[in-house]
Amino acid sequence: MSHHLTRENLTQSTLFGLAWQYASVFSQALLQLIVLAVLARLLSPEDFGLLGAAMIFVGFAALISQLGVGPAIVQRSELTSIHIRVGFTLSILLSLALTLSFWVVTPFVAMCSQSDELRNVLPVISLNFIFAGFGVVATSVLRRNLQFDKLMRIDVASYLFGYALVGITLAWLGYGVWALVGATLAQSSLKSVLLLLSQRHSIIPSLARQELRDLIHFGGGFTLARIFNYGATQGDYFVVGRILGPASLGVYTRAYQLMMLPGRYFGQVLSTVLFPAMAKIQNDRQRLTKTYLTGVAILSLTCAPIGVLMVVMAPEIVEVLLGPKWSEAVIPFQLLAVGVMARVSYKLDDALARALGVMYRRSLRDAAYAAAVVLGSLIGLNWGLPGVALGVLCAVILNYLLAIKMSLNLLKCSWIEFVRAQAPGVFLAVVVLFVAMPIRYLLHTNGWPSWFILVITTLTSGVSIVGLIFLRPHLLG
Numbered sequence: 356m357s358h359h360l361t362r363e364n365l366t367q368s369t370l371f372g373l374a375w376q377y378a379s380v381f382s383q384a385l386l387q388l389i390v391l392a393v394l395a396r397l398l399s400p401e402d403f404g405l406l407g408a409a410m411i412f413v414g415f416a417a418l419i420s421q422l423g424v425g426p427a428i429v430q431r432s433e434l435t436s437i438h439i440r441v442g443f444t445l446s447i448l449l450s451l452a453l454t455l456s457f458w459v460v461t462p463f464v465a466m467c468s469q470s471d472e473l474r475n476v477l478p479v480i481s482l483n484f485i486f487a488g489f490g491v492v493a494t495s496v497l498r499r500n501l502q503f504d505k506l507m508r509i510d511v512a513s514y515l516f517g518y519a520l521v522g523i524t525l526a527w528l529g530y531g532v533w534a535l536v537g538a539t540l541a542q543s544s545l546k547s548v549l550l551l552l553s554q555r556h557s558i559i560p561s562l563a564r565q566e567l568r569d570l571i572h573f574g575g576g577f578t579l580a581r582i583f584n585y586g587a588t589q590g591d592y593f594v595v596g597r598i599l600g601p602a603s604l605g606v607y608t609r610a611y612q613l614m615m616l617p618g619r620y621f622g623q624v625l626s627t628v629l630f631p632a633m634a635k636i637q638n639d640r641q642r643l644t645k646t647y648l649t650g651v652a653i654l655s656l657t658c659a660p661i662g663v664l665m666v667v668m669a670p671e672i673v674e675v676l677l678g679p680k681w682s683e684a685v686i687p688f689q690l691l692a693v694g695v696m697a698r699v700s701y702k703l704d705d706a707l708a709r710a711l712g713v714m715y716r717r718s719l720r721d722a723a724y725a726a727a728v729v730l731g732s733l734i735g736l737n738w739g740l741p742g743v744a745l746g747v748l749c750a751v752i753l754n755y756l757l758a759i760k761m762s763l764n765l766l767k768c769s770w771i772e773f774v775r776a777q778a779p780g781v782f783l784a785v786v787v788l789f790v791a792m793p794i795r796y797l798l799h800t801n802g803w804p805s806w807f808i809l810v811i812t813t814l815t816s817g818v819s820i821v822g823l824i825f826l827r828p829h830l831l832g
Contacts, residue, residue, distance in 0.1 A: 375503040375504040375506075375507045378507055379503070379506065379507030379510050379511060379624075382507075382511050383510060383511060383514055384616060386511070386514055386515060386519060387514070387616075388676060389519075390518070390519045390522065390523065391612075391676060391677070392675075392676050392677070392678075393523055393526075394522060394523065394526055394534070394535075395609070395676070395677045395678055395681065396678055397523070397526040397527060397534075398526055398531065398532075398534065398535070399531075399605070400601075400602050400605030400606055400609075400680075400681075401601050401602055401605060402531050402532040402534075402535065402605070403535070403605040403608055403609065404596065404600075404601030404602060404603075404604040404605030404608065405472050405473070405476065405532045405601055406476070406480075406532055406535045406536065406539075407592060407596065407604050407605065407608040408473060408592075408596045408601065408604060409473055409476045409477055409480050409536075410480070411589050411592050411593055411596070412473075412477065413457075413477065413480050413481055413483065414585060414589060416453055416457060416481070416484070417453075417483075417484065417487075419449075419453070419578055419582070422445065422449060422570075422571060422574040422575065422578050423570075423573060423574025423575065423576070423577030423578045423581070423714075424442045424445050424446055424491055424492070424495070424570055424574055425442075425491045425492070425494060425495040426495070426573070426574070426577050426630075426709055427442070427569070427570040427571075427573040427574045427577065428442050428492065428495040428496065428499060428570070429495050429498050429499045429630060429631050429634060430573055430630075430634045430709060430710065430712060431569065431573075432634075432635075432637075434499070435566070436557060437561060437563050437566045438566045438569065438570065439492060439496070439556050439557060440557050440558075440559055440560070440561035440563075440566075441561050441562060441563055441566040441567050441570060442491070442492045442495070442570060443491075443492045443556065443557070443558055443560075444560045444561055444562060445562075445567070445570065446488045446489070446491040446492060447488055447489065449488070450484045450485045450487070450488030450489075451485060451488075453481075453484045454481050454482060454484045454485050457477065457478065457481035457484075458478050458481065461473075461474060461477045461478050461481075462474060472532070476532060476533075476536060479536055479540075480536050480539065480540070482540055483539060483540055483543050486540060486543040486544040486547055487543045487546075487547060488547075489547040489548075489550075489551060490546055490547035490550035490551065492556060493547075493550035493551055493553065493554040493556065494506070494550055494554075496554050496556060497550075497553070497554050498627065498630075498631050499631050501628070501631060501632070502554075503627075503628065505553050505554070508549075509546060509549040509550055509553060510546070512545070512549060513542050513543075513545045513546035513549060514542060516545060517538070517541040517542030517543075517544070517545040517546065518538040518539065518541065518542035519538070520541075521534075521537050521538045521541040521542075522534050522535060522537065522538030522541075525537050525538070573712060573714065575714075576712075576714025576715045576717075576718060577709065577714045579714070579715065579718040580705075580708075580714050580715075580717045580718040580721050581721075582718075583718055583721030583722040583724065583725045584705075584721040584724065584725070585725075586721075586722075586725030586726075586728070586729070587721060587724040587725040587727075587728045587750070587754070588728075590725055590728040590729040590732060591607070591611075591728055591729075591731075591732040591743055591746075591747050592604065592607070592608065592611075593729075594729065594732040594733060594736065594743065595607045595732070595740070595743055598736060599736070599739075599740070603740060606681065606683045606684050606687070606740060607684070607687060607740055607743065607744075609677055609681055609684050610673075610684035610685075610687040610688035610691060610740075610744070611687075611691060613665075613672065613673070613676065613677075613684075613688055614665065614688055614691040614692050614695060614698075615698075617657070617658045617661050617662065617665075617695050617699055622654060622658065622698070622699030622700065622702035622703065623702055625650050625653060625654060625702070625703060625706075626702040626703055626705060626706040627706075629646060629650055629703065629706050629710075630706040630709050630710055632646065633646055633647075633706065633707060633710035633711075634709070634710040637710050637711055637712075640766060640767070643707075643710075643766065644766045644767075644768050647703065647707055647762065647766060647768075648768070648772060648773070648776045649776075650703045650706075651700065651703060651773065651776040651777060652776045652777070652779065652780070654696075654699055654700050654703060654780070655696070655700075655776065655777040655778075655779065655780025655781065656779055656780040656783060657780070658695055658696050658699045658700075658780070659696045659777075659780040659781055659783060659784035660780070660783045660784045660786075660787040660816070660820060661695065662692055662693070662694075662695030662696050662784065663784045663785075663787045663788045663791070664787055664791055664812075664813065664816055665688075665689075665692035665695060666689050666692045666693060667787075667788070667791045667792055667795055667812070668791065668795060668808075668809055668812055668813070669685050669686075669688050669689040669692065670682075670685050670805070671795075671805040671806070671808050671809040671812075672688070672809065673685050673688060674805045675805050675806050675809055683740065686740070686741045686744070687740045687741055687743070687744035688744075690741060690744035690745050690748055691744050691747065691748060693748055694747075694748045694751040694752060694755075696780075696784075697751050697752050697754075697755035698751050698755070700755060700758070700759075701754055701755050701758040701759075703762075704758035704759065704761065704762045705717065705758070707762050707765065707766075708761070708762075708765075711765060713765065716761070717761070720754070720757050720758065720761060723753075723754070723757065724750060724753070724754040724757070727749070727750035727753050727754070728746075728747055728750040730746070730750075731743075731745075731746025731747055731748075731749050731750045732746050732747060733746075734746050735747070759773060783820055783823070786819060786820065786823060787816045787819070787820065790815060790816050790819045791812050791815070791816045794811065794812045794815050794816075795808060795812045798811060798812065
C-alpha cells in the first residue's frame with residue numbers, strides 16, 4: 356500500500372486536499388453556527404456545562420483509546436496490509452476495553468467531581484469510544500492517500516444527519532443534556548458506518564509482532580503528546596467546573612468554542628492536509644521548509660484578521676449567535692480571541708513534528724503547555740472567568756513561542772524567514788483593526804441592532820482586505 360508521488364502530483368494532490376478540506380469545514384462551520392444558535396436557545400448553560408464536565412473525563416480517556424494507531428498509519432513511509440489489519444484490531448480491542456473500564460470507574464469519577472448527574476451521563480457517552488473506533492483505520496487511509504473529498508462528504512453528512520438532526524430534535528422534546536449526548540453518539544456511529552463503506556479494508560484480526568511494534572513505537576509518543584496537550588486544552592475546563600460550578604463552565608465553554616472556530620476551520624484543516632503531505636517528503640528538508648513556511652503564511656493571512664475582528668465584534672457575536680442570556684461570555688471570549696493566531700499556528704508545528712516522527716520531543720513541550728494552562732487558570736480564578744481567560748491566553752502565547760522554536764530548529768530555519776512569512780497577515784490584521792473599530796462604534800452609538808452591526812462591520816472589513824489585495828498586492832509580499 357505504498358504510494359510514490361512525483362513532486363507535481365504531490366503538490367496537486369495537496370492543493371486538492373486543501374480545497375476539499377476547506378469546503379468541508381466551511382460547510383460544517385455554517386451548520387455548526389446554526390446548530391449552536393438553536394441549541395443555545397433550547398438548552399440551558401447547566402446542560403452545556405454538564406456535558407462539558409463529562410467530556411473532560413471521556414476526552415482524556417479517548418487519548419489512550421487508540422494508542423496513536425491512526426497517525427502511525429499516515430506517517431509510515433511503507434504501509435502493508437498487515438499494518439492495516441493490526442491497526443484495525445488494536446482500535447477495536449482498545450475501544451472495547453476502555454468502554455468497559457469506564458463503566459467500572461464512573462462512580463469514582465462522579466464522586467471526585469461532586470456531581471450526581473455525571474453518574475448517569477458518563478457510562479452512556481463512553482459508548483462513543485466503540486462507535487468511533489470502527490472508523491479509525493479507514494479515516495487514516497483516506498488521509499494518507501489525500502482523499503479529502505470523501506472525508507468531506509462523510510463529515511458533513513454525519514454532522515447534519517447525526518449531530519444536528521438528533522440533537523435539535525431531542526432538545527426540542529425537552530431532553531436537556533441528553534440531547535447533546537444523543538447527538539454526539541449519533542454523529543460518531545454514523546460517521547464510522549460511512550467511513551467503512553467508503554474505504555473498505557480487511558477486518559481480519561491480526562496482532563503480528565513486527566507490525567504491532569511499528570505502530571506502537573510512533574503511536575506511543577503521539578499518545579503521550581496528546582495526553583499533555585489534552586491537559587492544556589481541558590485544564591481550564593476542569594478548574595472552572597470544579598471550583599466555579601457547571602453554570603460558569605457552561606458560559607466559559609461557549610466562549611471557548613466560539614474562539615476555537617478559526618482554529619478548527621483553518622489551522623486544523625491545514626494541519627490535517629499537510630501532515631500526510633509533509634510525511635511523504637520528510638527526508639527532503641528544503642521542500643519541507645518551503646511547505647512549512649507556506650503554511651505559516653496561509654494561517655497568518657486568514658487567522659490574524661479574523662482574530663482582530665472577533666475581539667472588536669465580541670459583544671455582537673455573542674448576542675447574535677448565543678442570545679442575550681450569554682452576555683457573561685463576552686469578556687472571556689474577547690481575551691481568548693486575542694490568542695487566536697497563536698493558538699491556530701501551533702497546529703502546523705504539531706503537524707511538522709508528527710511528519711518527522713519527533714513525538715517524544717513534542718510531548719515535553721506539551722507538558723509545559725499543560726502546566727502553564729492549569730497554573731494560569733488557578734491564578735486567574737481570583738478575577739473570575741475573565742481572569743481564567745487571561746491566564747489561558749498567557750499559556751497559549753508561551754506554547755506558541757516554544758512551538759516555533761522547535762520547528763525552526765528541526766528545519767534549520769531562521770526567525771527572520773518565519774517573521775517574513777507572517778508579516779502580510781499581521782499587516783491585514785492592522786488594517787481590519789482600523790476599519791472595524793470606528794464602524795462598529797458609529798453603528799453602536801446610533802442604536803443599530805447587533806446583527807446589523809455584525810454584518811456591516813464584517814462585510815466592510817472583508818471589502819477593505821479584498822480591495823487592498825487587488826490595489827496594492829505588493830504590500831502583502
